[in-house]
Amino acid sequence: MDKIYLSDAGPKVSPAIYGFYRWDDKADNSLSEMEKIVNLCLELGINSFDHADIYGGYQCEELFGQLISQRAVKREDIVLFTKCGLRVPHSDHPEVRVRHYDTSSAHIRKSVEQSLRKLRTDYIDIFLLNHFDPVANLEETALTLRQLKESGKVKNIGVANFSVFQHQLLASYLNMPIVTNHIELNLLNTSALDNGQVDYIKQRYMRPLASAPLASGQIANGTDPVAKRVRAKLEEISPKYGVDIESIAVAWLVKLGALPLIGTKSEQRIRNIAGAFNIDLDKQDWYDLYAASKETL
DSSP states (O other), X not given: OOOEESBTTOOEEOSSEEEOTTOOOGGGOOHHHHHHHHHHXXXXXOOEEEOOTTHHHHTHHHHHHHHHHTTSSOGGGOEEEEEEOEEOOBTTBTTOOSOEEOOOHHHHHHXXXXXXXXXXXXXXXXXXXXXXXXXXXXXXXXXXXXXXXXXXXXXXXXXXXXXXXHHHHHHHHOSSOEEEEEEEOXXXXXXXXXXXXXHHHHHTTBOOEEESTTGGGHHHHOOSHHHHHHXXXXXXXXXXXXXXXXXXXXXXXXHTTOEEEEOOOOHHHHHHHHHGGGOOOOHHHHHHHHHHHHSOO
């Protein structure tokens, strides 16, 4: 895969990005499993990896850092995302009583330092705020982000799961670009096309970064009416391109200009997503699928 710019302000990333947001159960995660998936991604041309402090029961960053320290992965060959903001109760963090958001200066600084230590790196390519914190002091938050970038510990700033207005509000406090907004977008959830998120992201010269591109497996296996209707349309169209229906579903996102954020541990699904970049989806097929997701246009 040829690397592309995430926004007009950079940086360059692979057109698909692997994220560890599905690695929820700490007991199921292992260094060997992570190495296998990372090597598969690199084989397919995917060199960009998305982390957060909380992923994998707060363990994924540390596992990935071990791959870097063992030179299984070369730091200069990869692009690292990580994020903070969403806090969830966990036995290792008894101070977190309830699920909430925290983008205070103290939490951001602490999280960045922990991420650098766990990932065993001197810098984070793209650091994101994970959800908007409505009770945060935005002036303080913005100042902290600017200082982290000026220090070199963070190269670029992004957000995840921000609405258009939340995105605009944070941007008004910053004197530097926001280079990405991670949003959920797939054929079973096209709300970002209706609520202005995709339009605003493009207005800011960024590429939409679509999490759950296969709707957590529901495109292939869902039993609700929308999933069945979309799957029937995918099955009708896919023989024309000679590919799996999941590849067509991701090609639908690629046609929109979005970058799929892969979350699955399934090797076949990762390959299906990578295969989408070899498909030139016809415009009418794109609209046919969109209509199936909406019942009608």
